[in-house]
Amino acid sequence: MQSMSRRQFLSSASAACLALPGLPAVFAGKTAPPTLTLGFSLYGMPHMKTEQALQTVADIGYDSTEICLMDAWDATPLKLNPQRRKAIAGKLDETGLKLTSLMEHCDLTGSPASQKPVLERLKRAAQLGHDLKPDQPPLIETTAGSGKWEDRKEEMRDNLKGWAQIAESTQTVIAVKPHRGGVVDRPEQGVWLVEQINSPWIRLNYDYSHFTHRDISLEDSLKTMLPYTSFIQIKDTVLKDNKARFVLPGESGDIDYVRLLKLAVEGGYRGDICCEVSGMVFKQPGYDPVAAAKTCYQNIAPAFQKAGIQRG
Numbered sequence: 176m177q178s179m180s181r182r183q184f185l186s187s188a189s190a191a192c193l194a195l196p197g198l199p200a201v202f203a204g205k206t207a208p209p210t211l212t213l214g215f216s217l218y219g220m221p222h223m224k225t226e227q228a229l230q231t232v233a234d235i236g237y238d239s240t241e242i243c244l245m246d247a248w249d250a251t252p253l254k255l256n257p258q259r260r261k262a263i264a265g266k267l268d269e270t271g272l273k274l275t276s277l278m279e280h281c282d283l284t285g286s287p288a289s290q291k292p293v294l295e296r297l298k299r300a301a302q303l304g305h306d307l308k309p310d311q312p313p314l315i316e317t318t319a320g321s322g323k324w325e326d327r328k329e330e331m332r333d334n335l336k337g338w339a340q341i342a343e344s345t346q347t348v349i350a351v352k353p354h355r356g357g358v359v360d361r362p363e364q365g366v367w368l369v370e371q372i373n374s375p376w377i378r379l380n381y382d383y384s385h386f387t388h389r390d391i392s393l394e395d396s397l398k399t400m401l402p403y404t405s406f407i408q409i410k411d412t413v414l415k416d417n418k419a420r421f422v423l424p425g426e427s428g429d430i431d432y433v434r435l436l437k438l439a440v441e442g443g444y445r446g447d448i449c450c451e452v453s454g455m456v457f458k459q460p461g462y463d464p465v466a467a468a469k470t471c472y473q474n475i476a477p478a479f480q481k482a483g484i485q486r487g
Contacts, residue, residue, distance in 0.1 A: 215241075221247060366379070423470055
């Protein structure tokens with residue numbers, strides 16, 4: 176094998192790292208300084224027009240955002256004609272917000288026939304990502320569905336091969352999220368799926384709120400998932416009547432976000448830290464999406480300073 180020059184190696188390494196969100200970048204032979212973005216998911220603004228939501232998120236002070244593509248939201252791809260796509264792309268440019276992710280709700284379980292509309296949905300999401308940010312398309316993140324892990328893991332593994340083909344053909348990372356009570360609900364289960372596929376386009380979405388109040392520590396879950404993680408979401412979990420309930424990030428005080436940020440950076444993560452407002456919160460009477468976004472920012476932004484981690 177012909178050896179590569181140092182310049183060729185650095186160029187290829189930089190390109191590879193830039194292409195895959197969440198992986199450490201290499202520039203001029205040096206690891207990039209530990210810089211993360213603080214984002215807010217528009218999942219928490221279900222009744223707002225996308226352009227208005229983006230302006231609100233930027234005005235609060237966030238660096239980045241996730242756009243929700245689920246059917247009831249404004250930005251589901253089938254609702255967005257070319258003019259709206261251009262308007263949203265323009266608002267992203269105007270505000271300077273980095274579009275890090277698109278939230279979908281795709282089921283990894285089921286027969287090959289049932290996967291056909293899922294694959295079409297992923298294609299539409301990927302196309303929207305490229306339309307909005309052609310030079311740096313966002314990843315797509317989704318949960319995996321419901322069911323019992325042991326009954327459905329081989330089925331999901333086989334279906335994930337189809338997802339990987341879509342991801343590679345559209346040059347779009349798909350990140351699967353282990354979700355409390357879902358068919359994939361533990362770190363090692365998500366890792367098993369990714370390792371079975373062995374594709375750089377299939378990654379994981381880490382959200383510690385799904386592991387709290389269980390036998391899963393912050394340190395162990397990060398150690399398990401981080402090598403495969405391209406996206407980190409955050410929110411809190413409280414126990415009420417012995418049942419888990421999601422609340423705003425930082426609200427419970429149970430998650431050490433300074434520690435989470437430091438561990439993520441030490442593990443090589445250079446992606447987004449995205450605040451998510453659960454449906455358990457935004458479906459409550461009187462919910463105010465702007466107030467919720469401001470609270471998330473006030474709770475989490477200081478953790479970056481305390482951790483000594485740059486944002487940008």
